[in-house]
Structures are given as structure tokens and as C-alpha cells.
Amino acid sequence: MPPRTRSPAAEQAVRQIRALLAAGLPTRMIQQVLPCGQPDGPLRACPGVLTKLRAQLAELDCRADELEQARQTLRQTIAAAEAAGLPLTA
Numbered sequence: 001m002p003p004r005t006r007s008p009a010a011e012q013a014v015r016q017i018r019a020l021l022a023a024g025l026p027t028r029m030i031q032q033v034l035p036c037g038q039p040d041g042p043l044r045a046c047p048g049v050l051t052k053l054r055a056q057l058a059e060l061d062c063r064a065d066e067l068e069q070a071r072q073t074l075r076q077t078i079a080a081a082e083a084a085g086l087p088l089t090a
Contacts, residue, residue: 012037013034013037016037017030024060025053033046033049
């Protein structure tokens with residue numbers, strides 16, 4: 001079967017979707033944001049888009065903080081176990 005050929009606009013849409021997924025946006029939000037994409041890639045100021053992107057950034061920041069706290073707790077647990085001379089293998 002020959003490879004699919006896509007129009008330049010479709011290729012750009014795929015790149016935009018991949019970039020938005022990599023930025024942590026859920027697909028439901030991408031569906032709302034994608035129509036605001038310009039042919040050269042950046043988003044333009046569609047109504048409500050900036051507010052949604054800021055909310056998503058705040059959520060990602062919160063999750064990053066939670067992960068950092070979990071990492072710190074794990075580091076402390078490992079350090080305490082090592083200091084107590086506990087075996088490092090299960």
C-alpha cells in the first residue's frame with residue numbers, strides 16, 4: 001500500500017496537534033484550540049483560548065509541584081534507609 005499523502009494544511013495540523021499534545025493539552029482542549037491555529041503554526045487570540053491555556057498551565061504547574069514533593073519524600077526515604085544500613089535490594 002503506498003504511503004498516504006497529505007496536503008500541506010493537513011501536515012501543519014498534524015504538527016500543531018503533536019506540539020499541543022507535547023505541551024500537555026488534553027485532546028478535548030486541542031479540539032477547541034486548533035481552529036485558532038494560523039497556517040504558519042502559532043495560535044492567534046481566539047475568544048477564550050488564552051484563558052484555557054493559562055488554566056492548563058496552572059494545572060501543569062500544580063502537578064509539577066506535587067511530583068517534586070513526591071520526589072523529595074522518596075529521596076528522604078532512600079537517604080534514611082541508607083543511613084540506617086537497610087539493604088538496598090528487595
